Amino acid sequence: xxxxxxxxxxxxxxxxxxxxxxxxxxxxxxxxxxxxxxxxxxxxxxxxxxxxxxxxxxxxxxxxxxxxxxxxxxxxxxxxxxxxxxxxxxxxxxxxxxxxxxxxxxxxxxxxx
Amino acid sequence: xxxxxxxxxxxxxxxxxxxxxxxxxxxxxxxxxxxxxxxxxxxxxxxxxxxxxxxxxxxxxxxxxxxxxxxxxxxxxxxxxxxxxxxxxxxxxxxxxxxxxxxxxxxxxxxxxx
Numbered sequence: 001x002x003x004x005x006x007x008x009x010x011x012x013x014x015x016x017x018x019x020x021x022x023x024x025x026x027x028x029x030x031x032x033x034x035x036x037x038x039x040x041x042x043x044x045x046x047x048x049x050x051x052x053x054x055x056x057x058x059x060x061x062x063x064x065x066x067x068x069x070x071x072x073x074x075x076x077x078x079x080x081x082x083x084x085x086x087x088x089x090x091x092x093x094x095x096x097x098x099x100x101x102x103x104x105x106x107x108x109x110x111x112x113x
Numbered sequence: 114x115x116x117x118x119x120x121x122x123x124x125x126x127x128x129x130x131x132x133x134x135x136x137x138x139x140x141x142x143x144x145x146x147x148x149x150x151x152x153x154x155x156x157x158x159x160x161x162x163x164x165x166x167x168x169x170x171x172x173x174x175x176x177x178x179x180x181x182x183x184x185x186x187x188x189x190x191x192x193x194x195x196x197x198x199x200x201x202x203x204x205x206x207x208x209x210x211x212x213x214x215x216x217x218x219x220x221x222x223x224x225x226x227x
Contacts, residue, residue: 031213042204042217043158056212090158092215099146099165099208102215104158 002026004105006091012111013081021076021108025093031055032074033102034066037088049074050096078110086112115140115207117218126195126225133180134190134221136205142166146208147188148215149179153201161203164188195225 005024013019025032031050035043036059045058049068060066063081068074078085088109092102116139126132138147149161164172164179172179180189192199202222206215 033214035215042219043215045214045216048212048214056214058214088156092158094213098144098210098213099163100213101146101148101160101163102213103160104150106157109156 004093004103006105006108010109014113017081019078021089023074023091025072029093030096031094032068033092034076035090081112083112115209115216117205117207119205119218119221121221123222128225128227129194131193134203136188138186138207142210144210148206149190150204151201197225200225
């Protein structure tokens with residue numbers, strides 16, 4: 001079965017640079033979520049989209065922005081990168097509705113030098 | 114706010130034995146979902162099992178079962194017949210009614226030994 005596709009798998013950037021992470025949800029899933037997992041930490045919710053509209057916002061820095069496109073893929077844009085942004089970034093997707101299981105991609109491992 | 118507590122230290126489990134991972138939660142929502150995810154050392158996050166707050170039957174999915182005790186606010190994961198490939202970090206998570214964001218616990222590390 002098709003899963004959530006994230007790209008790139010690994011990304012190395014320097015401080016103050018920008019990065020764009022991409023996510024392609026499971027077909028027919030209309031809700032996309034972004035999570036950040038620091039080293040040795042549990043994932044933290046950043047932001048979510050339903051039908052191309054932002055549906056919920058968590059602990060996402062102002063330097064980050066995200067959107068969902070007409071084909072339901074989503075992009076997380078990160079600017080003025082800091083050392084503390086080094087983390088594993090997950091995208092997840094689900095069907096519409098309360099308490100629907102979220103299926104995660106393999107993540108993008110972002111390293112800031 | 115939702116909160117998940119997973120306090121067990123790292124666990125070593127003999128192959129083919131069962132293991133129970135503890136998870137307690139706190140929420141003010143009447144309707145919520147409880148989830149377990151597996152994260153191997155390679156990093157991916159794999160969905161294992163889901164329990165809805167109004168489900169009367171405990172969820173089962175292959176070798177995974179969820180021991181849901183609503184009054185005690187616990188949702189323990191039972192893995193039967195452990196395999197070497199079960200070695201991983203296991204996260205319990207709860208979803209919020211209306212927006213579905215997941216709040217995760219700190220995880221339980223499991224190592225299966227032959």
